[in-house]
Amino acid sequence: MSVIPKAVARLIDEFSKLPGVGPKTASRLTFYLLRAPEEQVKALADALYELRQNLVMCSRCFNIGESDPCAICLDESRDQTVVCVVEEPLDVIAIERTGVYKGLYHVLHGAISPVDGILPQDLRIRELIQRVQREPVQEVILATNPTLEGEATAEYIARQLRTHPVRLTRLARGLPMGGDLEYADEVTLSRALQGRSEWHQ
Numbered sequence: 001m002s003v004i005p006k007a008v009a010r011l012i013d014e015f016s017k018l019p020g021v022g023p024k025t026a027s028r029l030t031f032y033l034l035r036a037p038e039e040q041v042k043a044l045a046d047a048l049y050e051l052r053q054n055l056v057m058c059s060r061c062f063n064i065g066e067s068d069p070c071a072i073c074l075d076e077s078r079d080q081t082v083v084c085v086v087e088e089p090l091d092v093i094a095i096e097r098t099g100v101y102k103g104l105y106h107v108l109h110g111a112i113s114p115v116d117g118i119l120p121q122d123l124r125i126r127e128l129i130q131r132v133q134r135e136p137v138q139e140v141i142l143a144t145n146p147t148l149e150g151e152a153t154a155e156y157i158a159r160q161l162r163t164h165p166v167r168l169t170r171l172a173r174g175l176p177m178g179g180d181l182e183y184a185d186e187v188t189l190s191r192a193l194q195g196r197s198e199w200h201q
Contacts, residue, residue: 006032046086060131062107062124064089072105079103081138085128085157087111087145090182095143098190104143106131111149112156118149120156132164139167141196145180147172158199168199 004012007046010029015026020151033041057063058070065071072078082103086092087110095101108123131137142157144150158168181189 030082056074061105062109062127063092063105077102082141083128083135083137083138083139083144084141085129086143086181087150087153091143091145094181094184095189095193098193101192108144108153111144111147111153113149113152123153125157125160129160129164132166134163137166139169141193142146142170143169143181143201147179154199169196170199171196180198 011030011033012023012026013028015021015024018026021029033044054066055064056066057066057070058065058073060069060073063070063072067074079102083106084095084101084103085106085108086095087108089107092105092107095105106124106128108125108128110118110123112118112120112123128140132140140157140161142154144154154170163167171192184192
């Protein structure tokens, strides 16, 4: 018979399912919330509920937002001829923080990784190709993470776009190999964007 109340054990279990949260951290978070003021716990619960209720995926760029199309896609002041391809919505936030990039985005929701069972058809690559065919896109910036998976994804996209009359560029190598965009600082990302180069087959 467990000495931990069911509600506590359940919350520890749910926290443990989050990336980067082990059993000890999950326990600390749970017991912190037990001691926290009721209004703080309620605010957290409301924020979690609102996260799922009020956010939608943009049917054009596949970023998350409060509307479809999202605010970035609706912004007519942005350069409609440049599309920056990233792996995750967090990468959009990282690039937007630089204040340098003024084009549009396309979020893949992952990277090709056969070991993990993630194939090209599992990502939003087909939709990217359709956008390039349908919209006045002149440049596609391949801003996948500088990891083996990110490089494989960029290579695959470049092959798919080879027959389309678009300029393919890659973020400059100011980004460390093996790192994620979301952890890069604004200066590094700004330089990477400004120093992007032609994609070479």
